Amino acid sequence: MMNFFYMYSWAKDEIELAHLEQRHLLNDANGQNYVLTTTNVDVNRSPFVKIKLSILCEAETLAEIVTFAEQMVYDEATFRVLSLNNVALGEEPKHAFTQRQEAERTLGNVIAGEPDLKHPQCTFGIVFVEGLWRFGRVEKADAIWLAHQVKPHSYSTALNTRMARALVNIAAPQPQGLRVIDPCCGIGTVLVEALSMDIPILGRDMNWFVAQGSRKNIAHFGYEGTVELGPIEDVTEHYDVAIIDMPYDLFTSASHEEQLAIVVEARRIADRVAFVAIESMHDMFDTAGFTVLDEARVTKGNSSFSRLLYVCE
Template identity: 45%
Template sequence: MDSKDQKLTTYIYTFAFPEDERSLCALEMRSLFGVESQSNILESYVKIDPTRSPFIKERLSVMYKGETLQDLLIKIEAVQLDGATFKVIYVKNGGLTEKEGYEKRRTIEREIGLHINGDADFQHPDRLFGVMNINGGWVLGEYVKSEPVWFQHQKKPHSYSTALNTRVARAVVNIAVPKPGGIKAIDPCCGIGTVLVEALSMGIDIVGSDRNHLILPGARENIAHFGLTGEVNLADIRDITNHYDVAIIDLPYNLCSVITPEEQLEMLQSARRFSQKVVVVTVEPIDDILKNAGFAIIDRAVAKKGLFTREVIVCK
C-alpha cells in the first residue's frame, strides 16, 4: 500500500493548566503539535507520550468513530483482545457540551464493555480503552493517562527559591526540544539542575554547565537522586566551544547574580555562537538585547506566579 493511502491514527489529548500558565501551555502545544487549540482538547496526528507534558492529562488513540453511541457500539464488536483483559474509561470533554452525570458515564462505560469481546478487569487490566463524546459524535480508542513525573521531581535534595518550578521547567524543555531524536542540548547556566532533571528524565541528550563551582555538587546530586545520569561541567558560558542544536538559558536574576545588560548581551552572543536555537527564560524585557545578539524571536509565552512574571522566548 502506498504510504499516502495509509490511514493515519488520530490522537485526542486533553489538557489542564493553572490560569497563570495558559500562555505557557499554548506555547508548549504549538511546539509539540505545530498548532494551538482554543479549548482543553486537541486532535492531532502527532503522537506524544502524555507524560512528557505537565499539561496533558490523557491521550486517546482513536480506533472507532460513530455518529451516535449506537453506531459506536456496533463497530466496537470488532475489537480483538486475544485473551487480554480490559477496562473502559469515559473521558470527559470538559466543555460546555459535557452534560453526562456520573451515573450516566458509568452506564456508558458498562454498555461499551458489554460490546467488547473479552473479560473486563477493573483493577489490573491489560488494556485501557477510552470512550469520548466529541464534535457531536462518539469515539473509542486506546487510553493512556499522564503520570505527573514533574511533580515527583519537586522532592529533590537541593533547591533554590528563585529556580524554575518543575512544571514550568518541563514545559520549557518541551518547547526547546519538541523532537528529541538526534538533538544535542545544553543548559549553560544550569544552577541547581531543575531543567537538567526534567530533560534527562525524558531521555533528552543534554549537558549542563555553570560558572559557580559551589552549586554544581547540588546539581549533580539532584540528578543522581532520581536515578539519572548526566554531564555537569564547571564552565563560563563564554568559554563553551562545543556546538549544540539548542540551548536553554534561564538568565540569572536573583540578588546574588545581578548581571548588567552588557553582560546579558555577552552571554547571548556566546549562545549565538555555539547553538542553533535558544530558549531564554527571563524576568526582564530583553527583546533588544536578543536582536543585538543576532537572534530572531520565533515565539514566546509568559508564565506567572502571583505578581512574579517570567517570559519564555524562542529564538533562532
C-alpha cells in the same frame, strides 16, 4: 482521522505556559483543554497532559463505535471502558453521569473479554468532541515530575519542575538526534526533567557551588548527566538547542551588559534557544540577530512576580 486525543489540565497562572507547550510539542494552536492531533508523544512528556487516547475508531454515532467494538480483537484478558466527557472539552459541555455511564455500559457489553473496573489490563476510552465519537486505548500520565519537586539542593528563585519540563518540550519537541545544552544550568532543574525524558543534555554553569548542586541533584534521582564548570563564552561546540534561564538571583546575578553577552553567545552556539527571563529581552534579541518565534508570560501564583518565556531562532 486524528490518531491521538490528549486531555490537558493546568492551573490558572499556567495557561500561557501550557498553550505554548501545546503549540510546539503537539503542533496545536487552538488553546483548548484538549488536543486532537496526528502527533504521537509519550503521555508522560507534558506536565499538563492527564490522559492520552490512541484512537482506533471515530464515527458520527455511538452505534457505529459499538459495531467496531464488537469486532475488535485485542491481547489483554480484562478491560474497562472510561468516558472522557467528565469535564467540558472546549465547546462540548460536561456530560451527565448517567450519559457517561450509559456509553461505558453500552460498549462494555459488546467488547470481548472480562470487565474489570478496578484493575483492568486494558482501559478503553470513549469521548464525544468536535461533533464525532472517538474510541481507543487510554493511557494515564504518571506525573513523573512530581518526584522531582523536592531536591537535595535548591533555592527559591529556581524554576519549578512543571515549568522546567514544559520548557524542555517547547525547546526540543522532537529531541531524537538533537544536541541540547543548558549553559546556565543552576541547580539543574531543567537537566533533571530532560534526563527523566531520556533527552541527553549537557549542563554548564560558571558558579562552582551551583554546578555541584546540579550534579548532586541529578545523581539523587538516579540519572546520569554531565555538568561542566565555566561560562557560556567558553563553549566551543555547536548545539541544535539551548535552554537558558537568564541569571538574576543571588548566586549568579548578571547586569544588562552581561545578560546581553549571554544572548549573543547563545546565538553563536545554538540554532534554537528557549529563554526564560524576568524582563523584556526583545532589544537583546535584535542585537544578537535572533528572531522570536513565540513567547508567553507565567505569573507565580497571586504574586506580581512573573517570568517571560521566549522561543528564538
